Every structure is written in C-alpha cells, then in structure tokens.
Amino acid sequence: MSSKLYEVFIRSKAGLNHRHVGSLHASDEKMALMNARDVYTRRQEGVSIWVVEAKYITASNPAQEHQWFDPAEDKVYRHPTFYPLNKEVENM
C-alpha cells in the first residue's frame, strides 16, 4: 500500500495551540484525519486535529543548534528583569 507519513497536531481545547502528538500512516488527508481521531483522541484529548504530510515540514538542522540559537543567550537586555526598577515604582 502506498501509504504516506503524516504528522499529527492536536488542540486540546479552544484557546490553546495545536501541539504535535505523533505520526501515522494514511493514503490521503481524509484517512489521516480519521486515523488521527481514532489513535490520538480516544479520551477527549482534543477538539481539533491538524495532519500534515511529513515531507512538507522543513526543519532546522540539529547539527546547527548552537550556531542558530546560542546568539540569543547574551542578549539579556531583551528581558524586563535586566532593568532595575526604582523602589518607589512598585509595579511595571
């Protein structure tokens, strides 16, 4: 069977993001959705499902993790805690 690999994303309730939960095989999108319903939401885990054929996902390269993400490390001034608050000003 020419099955394709789909990645499954589920929104657990309105107001939250869809979140990756796993993958499955299906011949088309419709079957992928139905399978995802049966495999990943048997206990009311979701109110909405996305399925995406795995080959359409572009991912960053784990070997470049440090090059990509380390530069953010020394930019502490991007966080509010970098700035001391005058005692007189209680909340900001």
Added chain:
Amino acid sequence: MYSQGLTDAKGSEEPQELLDAFQKKIDAEIKIEPRDWMPEAYRKTLIRQMSQHAHSEIVGQLPEGNWITRAPTLKRKMILLAKVQDEAGHGLYIYSATETLGVSREQLTTELLTGQAKYSSIFNYPTTSWADIGAIGWLVDGAAIMNQVPLCRASYGPYARSMVRICKEESFHQRQGYEIMTVLARGSEAQKIMAQKALNRFWWPSLMMFGPSDKDSKHSEQSMKWKIKRFSNDDLRQKFIDATVPQAEHLGLTIPDPELKWNDDKQGYDHGEINWDEFMNVIKGHGPCNHQRMQARIKAHEEGAWVRDAVEVYQANQQKIKEEAA
C-alpha cells in the same frame, strides 16, 4: 505492553568526540531527538527494544480478544473492547516512534510476521477462563506499568513521549483487571476458585516479564548507561512483587509461591526460584500459544490485504479525478 531483553548491537568506527558528546548529553539528562547524531549501536538497540515493545502491544490483543464475544455482561464487553483497542493504539504510538529511527513500518511488520522479531513471552499463554482477563489486567498490565513508568524518562524523546501516553491508559487496564478479580473473589465459591486459578496461571509468567535475572542479563549495563533502562530487571521484579502481594491478600487470594516470605531486613518479599527453563522455552517459540499467535497475526495480515489494495485503487482513482478536473 513491554518487551524483554535488549539487542546486542555492535559498535562500528565512530569518532570518539561525537561519542563523548553524545554520552555527555545523556548524562546531563538531555533527550535525544530523531535527527540528532547518535551511535549506531544506540539506534539499533532502540529499534530492537521499541519494535519488540510495539509487537507486544499488537500480539497482546489476541489473548484478550479471545474473550470479547464471551464477556459476561455488556458492560464488561465494552470495557474489554476499549482495552483491546488501546493495545492497538499503543502499538501504533510505538511503531510511529520507532520509525523516527529510520526503519520502515513494512520492515517492522515483516520482522514480526516472519518470526525474526520477538514479542513479550507473556502473550504466548492461553486465556482459558474469564478470570484470566482479570489476572491479565491486574498482573500483566501491572508488570508492564512497573517497566513503563521508568521508560517515560528514557533518553530517546519519541520513545519517552509515547510511554507517557501509554502509562496513562495502562492505569485503566490494571484497575479494570483488579476490579474483575475483586468481583470474582467476593463472589460464589466457584468464582473464588476461578480467580485463584487465574492467579496461579499468571503469577509466574508475569514475574518472567521482567526478563532474565540481573546476573544473566547481558544487555543491561549498556542500556543503563544510555538511560534506555533505569532499573535492573530484578529491582523492577522486586518492586512488582512488593506492590502486588498486599493486593492479593486484600482479595483473599494466595500467591502460588510457598517460599514467598516477608524479609524485614530488605523491607521486601523473598520469593521462590523462577523457572527459567520455561521462560527460555517460551522465548524460543515453544510456549503453549506461540504458534497460534503467529498464525493469527499472519491470517489477519493476509485477510486484510484486500483493504490495503482497495485503499490503493481508491487513491489512484481520486488522483485521476483531480487531474481530470484540473
């Protein structure tokens, strides 16, 4: 449910600095994800352990499926159907996680159907009475939980994540099994005997689910180092016994081990010697139901061929319709 033993994977020539960096990550409890570099031996060990685990879930449907049509009430039938459906789901979660290691679903299925891959020895025992369904939930799923809870922290991300889902569902399995046993143990004399006999049949095979004794377990050390395994076989077995004996006492049932005795010094139970010859025999394919289980899997696969073919034709037709419309 769970798989015994681990692969014996040979390490090939791999740069020492990559190996060191990998071990450092593991030691720091940083999870390994699918596209991260990993030693070939780690990959192979995981593929073997995870596929055995997935196969166990799938084959594990058979002994219980045996009682779906004969469940004593509609309620029991619905519960059992839900449980067996869960086992199929567990198989799928783990197959999906295994595929992230670069092995195809077809290959995994073929390995099971040709007998190259193993599954847990426990599923080669028959379910001869309704009480066995209770004993399986209580003991077999109970033993599986003991094994699987530490696997939720396994170093390989997709495996650990699938275990988190599975453990949540497994807890329902164990409780429903214990409830079946409770009803029988508090029932008529005949029902009590039925419950006791089921415990007698499944006690020792459940202890064997934890795999060989530590002194004979050849793969443990490396798996501990890789954090695929967190506790030794004997430690987990001990935990299971200590947790289960009071549950049996509560039911008024007797564990079929005359040597079972509380040991105050180790704050745990001492138990009799496990029949390792029987264990090895079942692993090698000579258990009471090995042949039957494999035949059932092969039959299901072959008889499902038309479904796979139909899907393929449907897909091709849909494609044609789309092209013609364009």
